[in-house]
Amino acid sequence: MKFGDIELDAALGARLAHTVRLADRVLKKGAVLDRDAIDSLRISGRTQVAAAMIEPDEIDENEAASRVATAIAGPGLDVSAATTGRADLVATDNGLLVIDRAAIDRVNFIDEAITVATLPPDVPVAAGEVVATIKIIPFALQSTLLDQLPTGAIELRKLHPLRALLVQTESNATKQSVLDKTREVTELRLKALGSSLVGETRCTHEIKSIAEAIVTADVDLILLVGASAIVDRRDVIPAAIESVGGVIERYGMPVDPGNLLLLARYGTIPIVGMPGCARSPALNGIDLVLRRLAAGLPLDRMVIARMGVGGLLP
Structure with a gap:
């Protein structure tokens, strides 16, 4: 491409490099110079114009x-x-x-x-x-x-609707208002992705109780949130999953907030052990996981491991 000051005699078909304001008109940047435009430039006293001429190739x-x-x-x-x-x-x-x-x-x-x-x-x-x-x-x-x-x-x-079960464990110190708020936030989070919360189970924070909730679930997704955070692969929630033949795929994610998320499967049903921050509607690791599940995208330990770049959420 030829670019620079071009003699008006050779400027037919060139692209104007900058907007030119004349007495009777404005020639805008990028305009293809035709004979009328060139005549207007001549009348204004110009002999050259800053323009670009496109080459055949x-x-x-x-x-x-x-x-x-x-x-x-x-x-x-x-x-x-x-x-x-x-x-x-x-x-x-x-x-x-x-x-x-x-x-x-x-x-x-x-x-x-x-x-x-x-x-x-x-x-x-x-x-x-x-x-x-x-x-x-x-x-x-x-x-x-x-x-x-x-x-x-x-x-x-496209986002595919998922039918999710929320399992919340409780202890003597658990406030029902906290559980109610968690359910409300989870419903809104799923709804935003075109999915729905079709059931909730509240049980004691014990392996047997959690295991029963898992094996009786007839849903596309199980969300588990404990009375206390999961702090180890051998903690109560992962132990309950493994007790019924479930597989722990990843514990911990390079996303903050959301570090203590657990990803598992029971047969074909994905299970997400939610970090405590999932009780809040603010963006956190659970959102990144739910988005991929709703979109039918692969989600395994390697996918989660790659979430570190950009994983420090606002």
Whole structure:
């Protein structure tokens, strides 16, 4: 792309580099100079204009933005019409935003002329929300730069309704108001993800009582919160899970608040031993786990281990 001061005689079809205000009109930055625009510039006394001339092997900024956006858009996303070198990816439904970070890095590494900015990964988004924007910095770029674009790097995962059971253990010191508040907060947390709390069991903080609640559950998800926090893999709640043949997949997560979360399974039913902070509606580790479960995304000890970057929650 040729860029700089161009003689008006050679400026037909060039892109105006900066907005020019004339006596009778305003020529905006990026405008393609036609004969009328050039005549207006001559009348104003100019002989040159700061502009960019696109070469035959280059593509226009809007075409480039559209091509990048179309390539990286996966299921659940629409591509907006490109203007001024910018195209957006827009959610077509409510869901969880899933991003291949390495793929987006590859796009941004291609050339400084190509930029992709996204929302943080693994966050719930609403229909119509802009989840990423693609901006081409110059007016044009070499078409060959787009030959190796990754595909489907950003997608929207629909949230599937989960039927959850809340099991709360209690001791002599447990206040019923605390249990009531925990149920209310949990209901709201699940509702925000399109899921529901279909039952609650309150039992003593003992292995046998917790085990009975687990084996009689007919749900998609079991949420366990104890009268006291889980402090070890051999504590009461994990011991109750293992006593009925359940498997402890991960105890502890690199997310704060939420460090003391337990992930387990009883057959095909995921079990989450909730940290004490889950009694609060504030963002914490349980939200990160529930989002992935509702979106049907893999969730195991390695996935949780990778949550450390960004795991210090506000």
